[in-house]
Amino acid sequence: MITFLQNYGGQLLLKTWQHLYISAFSLFLGVIVAVPIGILLTRAKPIANTVMAIASMLQTIPAMALLALMIPFFGIGAIPAIVALFIYSLLPILRNTYLGMKDVEPALIDAAKGMGLTNWQSIIKVEVPMAAPVIMAGIRLSATYVIAWAALASYIGAGGLGDFIFNGLNLYRTDLILGGSIPVIILALIVDWLLGKLEAAVTPKTTQS
Amino acid sequence: MFLTMEHLNKTYPGGKVAVEDFNLEIEKGEFVCFIGTSGSGKTTTMRMINRMLSQTSGTIKLNGEDISQIDPVKLRRQIGYVIQNIGLMPHMTIRDNITLVPRLLKWSQDKMNERAKEMIKLVELPEDYLDRYPSQLSGGQQQRIGVVRALAANQDLVLMDEPFGALDPITREALQDLVKDLQERLGKTFVFVTHDMDEALKLSTRIVVMDGGDIIQVDTPDGILRHPANEFVENLIGKDRLIQARPSITTVGQVMLKNPIATTPGKSLTVALRQMHDKRVDSLLVTDEAGILKGVIGIEDVDYNFNSATSVGDIMKRDIFYVQSSSLIRDTVERILKRGLKNIPVVDENHRLVGIVTRATLVDIVYDALWGDEDEDEASNNIHHGEDDAPAEGGEQ
Ligand SMILES: Nc1ncnc2c1ncn2[C@@H]1O[C@H](COP(=O)(O)OP(=O)(O)O)[C@@H](O)[C@H]1O
Numbered sequence: 259m260i261t262f263l264q265n266y267g268g269q270l271l272l273k274t275w276q277h278l279y280i281s282a283f284s285l286f287l288g289v290i291v292a293v294p295i296g297i298l299l300t301r302a303k304p305i306a307n308t309v310m311a312i313a314s315m316l317q318t319i320p321a322m323a324l325l326a327l328m329i330p331f332f333g334i335g336a337i338p339a340i341v342a343l344f345i346y347s348l349l350p351i352l353r354n355t356y357l358g359m360k361d362v363e364p365a366l367i368d369a370a371k372g373m374g375l376t377n378w379q380s381i382i383k384v385e386v387p388m389a390a391p392v393i394m395a396g397i398r399l400s401a402t403y404v405i406a407w408a409a410l411a412s413y414i415g416a417g418g419l420g421d422f423i424f425n426g427l428n429l430y431r432t433d434l435i436l437g438g439s440i441p442v443i444i445l446a447l448i449v450d451w452l453l454g455k456l457e458a459a460v461t462p463k464t465t466q467s
Numbered sequence: 468m469f470l471t472m473e474h475l476n477k478t479y480p481g482g483k484v485a486v487e488d489f490n491l492e493i494e495k496g497e498f499v500c501f502i503g504t505s506g507s508g509k510t511t512t513m514r515m516i517n518r519m520l521s522q523t524s525g526t527i528k529l530n531g532e533d534i535s536q537i538d539p540v541k542l543r544r545q546i547g548y549v550i551q552n553i554g555l556m557p558h559m560t561i562r563d564n565i566t567l568v569p570r571l572l573k574w575s576q577d578k579m580n581e582r583a584k585e586m587i588k589l590v591e592l593p594e595d596y597l598d599r600y601p602s603q604l605s606g607g608q609q610q611r612i613g614v615v616r617a618l619a620a621n622q623d624l625v626l627m628d629e630p631f632g633a634l635d636p637i638t639r640e641a642l643q644d645l646v647k648d649l650q651e652r653l654g655k656t657f658v659f660v661t662h663d664m665d666e667a668l669k670l671s672t673r674i675v676v677m678d679g680g681d682i683i684q685v686d687t688p689d690g691i692l693r694h695p696a697n698e699f700v701e702n703l704i705g706k707d708r709l710i711q712a713r714p715s716i717t718t719v720g721q722v723m724l725k726n727p728i729a730t731t732p733g734k735s736l737t738v739a740l741r742q743m744h745d746k747r748v749d750s751l752l753v754t755d756e757a758g759i760l761k762g763v764i765g766i767e768d769v770d771y772n773f774n775s776a777t778s779v780g781d782i783m784k785r786d787i788f789y790v791q792s793s794s795l796i797r798d799t800v801e802r803i804l805k806r807g808l809k810n811i812p813v814v815d816e817n818h819r820l821v822g823i824v825t826r827a828t829l830v831d832i833v834y835d836a837l838w839g840d841e842d843e844d845e846a847s848n849n850i851h852h853g854e855d856d857a858p859a860e861g862g863e864q
């Protein structure tokens with residue numbers, strides 16, 4: 259362990275940073291695309307099922323295949339990896355946003371509309387705050403997926419902790435395999451914990467502190 | 468006219484006709500209840516008023532202005548709206564809930580704070596509740612907030628759809644008092660959907676009875692009780708309530724015995740005494756030739772004065788208690804019962820004697836009103852008929 263850190267400490271930091279960067283970027287894209295679409299779908303229910311079906315289908319493409327598919331379009335490196343992971347992050351966020359919004363008590367939306375809130379005001383002031391915990395749960399789930407699958411991104415030259423794991427597999431070096439996978443697990447746990455904090459923060463208060 | 472609905476029709480997509488040729492005019496300050504069985508179109512009609520639904524045809528005018536020409540969001544901000552499920556925003560404090568519409572209307576923070584305090588005072592809740600969240604209030608308190616929230620932006624018209632249906636009876640009654648008070652004191656106009664006839668009778672200035680998308684009857688609570696338009700309305704009111712309402716809608720003339728036994732002032736005491744004997748009564752009402760009630764003589768007066776007086780007019784009591792045939796039982800029963808009189812003469816508007824009411828008849832009415840008539844069968848054998856028959860057989864006139 260000590261020797262591993264002595265030998266690879268610098269690299270470990272770099273790879274962890276790459277890993278985090280790829281994951282965070284994909285997740286960020288996933289959030290800014292999937293949340294608005296999920297919200298819009300509640301205003302266009304007839305097409306909601308179709309959109310959801312497409313997102314589910316994307317989710318079923320094997321991760322390796324999706325990454326490989328990126329190469330003809332984006333070459334190799336971080337960008338194709340980010341695009342592929344972004345596609346993976348979409349479904350959980352999209353589904354939770356849509357369901358969370360759809361599950362807001364209709365009486366509340368009716369009351370909001372009846373009092374004279376515009377559609378937009380109803381979304382911003384009522385529906386999104388009420389759906390926030392569910393949306394956040396979707397984002398947390400996506401974050402965990404993305405961090406785990408980002409390890410595969412090394413396969414198309416995106417770097418990240420996957421480099422250790424693949425090297426270890428090629429060289430039959432357990433220390434490299436563990437040195438790559440343990441940080442991935444720790445990273446996933448920390449990010450999940452942080453997003454959990456964020457989830458609590460965005461969950462609207464319904465009682466006095 | 469404050470609110471006018473003309474030839475309103477609503478057919479839902481799929482062909483369900485929910486409202487058919489609905490016509491109604493509502494004046495400012497009225498409290499109008501829509502009542503009817505479930506599915507009769509009450510909610511549909513109400514929701515067309517704030518454009519939560521659009522009518523298939525017909526027009527609605529608010530203050531003379533066709534509401535289809537008003538921006539729906541603007542329209543809704545000037546109409547209060549309260550629904551059964553309360554609809555308070557759980558993630559907003561009571562203050563923010565109350566000032567929701569004022570905030571949309573961009574009131575200043577000071578004005579909103581002031582209004583929030585005013586409103587919480589109106590419903591008699593402590594001011595520090597303003598910083599609580601809805602979940603920290605009881606259901607009744609929440610709906611109080613729901614009611615004043617609908618008034619916070621000075622809305623003149625408030626729509627309420629079965630707002631108190633989910634509350635326990637005591638809380639419900641307190642809230643009914645609150646809205647009635649707001650209507651009477653602040654001059655707000657209410658359109659109120661209910662399926663509870665007691666609620667409608669208590670609150671309304673006018674009741675609109677609906678069935679299958681049609682208006683069956685529009686009338687005051689008294690009018691509905693007095694003249695239910697048909698059997699449907701009668702059933703909606705219920706037999707018990709009709710009986711209970713009897714004293715307030717029945718006139719003395721409807722329950723009096725006609726053809727009372729009477730004599731005239733010119734008759735001799737001998738003739739009067741014979742009449743009492745023949746009819747087996749102990750007193751006679753006295754009228755003039757035109758039938759105008761003049762007084763009464765009792766058998767004891769005849770007995771005492773038989774040798775000194777000659778005619779009925781000499782000894783009759785002129786100062787007697789009587790009631791108008793057009794007056795309501797409700798308004799007279801107490802006076803009659805308090806005096807302990809057995810029979811009371813009834814006169815028409817020209818003071819002509821037209822009948823008598825017996826104490827026994829009143830007892831029946833009071834009994835029914837207080838106890839209903841579920842147990843009429845047993846009770847009537849013991850009490851009712853026994854007394855009912857008394858004046859007819861023996862009488863004491
Ligand atoms: N969105 C809708 N689509 C189709 N039919 C409806 C809809 N809403 C109500 N209805 C029908 O219209 C009729 C009147 O409904 P409603 O106005 O809600 O009655 P009420 O409030 O008197 O119970 C009912 O038969 C109901 O089933």
Ligand SMILES: [Mg+2]
Nearest residue numbers: 509510511660
């Ligand atoms: Mg209804």
